[in-house]
Amino acid sequence: MIQKLSLYLSYPFVRYALIVGVLIALCSSLLGVTLVLKRFSFIGDGLSHVAFGAMAIASVLKVTNTTVVILPVTMICAVLLLRTGQNTKIKGDAAIAMISVGALAFGYLLMHLFSTSSNLAGDVCSTLFGSTSFVTLTKKDVWLCVILSVIILAVFVFFYHKIFDVTFDENFARAVGTRADTYNLLIAVIIALIIVLALNLVGSLLISALVIFPALSAMRVFKSFRAVTICSAVLSVVCALTGILISIIAGTPVGATIVAVDVAAFGIFCLIGRG
């Protein structure tokens, strides 16, 4: 088994996969706590479906670098979804459901109507559940991922306390003059970035799992915001690494394997939390 692993690790694309996997897992877990606590768990899900729709448009338009289309579209939707949080006729969860299934249907429709590929079902499946292998990752993809991850990490560390402030008590934050809207917008933009990043790894249906599972697991055991954040980041990285390695050895789909490991970790943390 170790032989098989070291053989695989000698291929550059496997190493790329590990780097990208770890970075995506790290970034996606950071905002998990905030999203879960703001009751926005499903925003990741909604946005990833939007990303799916955007990807369909990009492939119909035959854009080679699909990120150019997906990123702005997802960001705009993220901003719209967070904006509709309060005082609107369509409440937050309903708005997310609407946008999410709408984008999903629209995307599939477009792919069906205009696709030139002979293996449509395969294309759709890999967009929804992540590619079965990482062969498609190029050096450019990896660099893009590294740069975006560094930006996300830096922004998160710099605004860590502000994110805590607007998550714990938005009204208090506003009352003492913190510009809560700006920080909510920042949170939305970071989520959109993370989702676009994670789209290749786990596919659009499984992204929310990467975002919420580590946070929920950490919340079972730890008692301060800082401990929960650090624990969910570490846990997410460990789960992603384990998942990728298992998928290499057992030949299982990468995205689904990582999520399965996350679910198992959640079970373990639940038991620890009770004990």
Add this chain to the structure above:
Amino acid sequence: MAQITCKDLTLGYETGVVAEHISFSVEEGDYLCIVGENGSGKSTLMKTLLGLTPPLGGKIETGDGLRLTEIGYLPQQTVVQRDFPASVREIVQSGCQARKGLRPFYNKEEKRIAEEAMDRMGIRQFENHCYRELSGGQQQRVLLARALCATRKILLLDEPVSGLDPIASADMYQLIRELNREGITIIMISHDLGAAVQDANRVLHIGKNVFFGTRDEYLASSIGRYYMMAEEEKF
């Protein structure tokens, strides 16, 4: 000069007016109690004072060098907070967020302010405990400590004893009384008319009829007498 002066305020949202013709002023060291029926606009008034909701009409002026962001605010608990994983220290410290500005971390001075506030509220021994595991009364003390980090002048309390048992409520009123004696202006919204009016030196009653005056004037007015009677009939 009064710390806060409101002139003929009209409160409400885009959807409609909630309350109008509200005028009152708060002097340094006052203990103002805001009472009124459900839906009379008490919470809206508080949001307007905090600058969360702009007034539809009228004016809010501040004096004595008070800025609107220097008001310490004790909000009602939200659903989010009930299962929020945060330590007491983290929450109290967040009261210094305005002082901190864009600096990414809290400095020594801000940590000291937070520690002082915890000492004052008697919750220093819980500083590393999880907020959601504290009792209702202790949670209110944490939020009060946070409000104290944000201000030295004026506190706005939104139903500070809602959800507390009678002993914790009495304890909370005692704390508020002490802070008021130390010179901090108190503005409090309350349902608990009897207890509230006992401590307050001024009363603002909003609803169909608006009343603003000292406590004794309120108790002597027709609207105040009517309300105190209803309060006594509860028992």
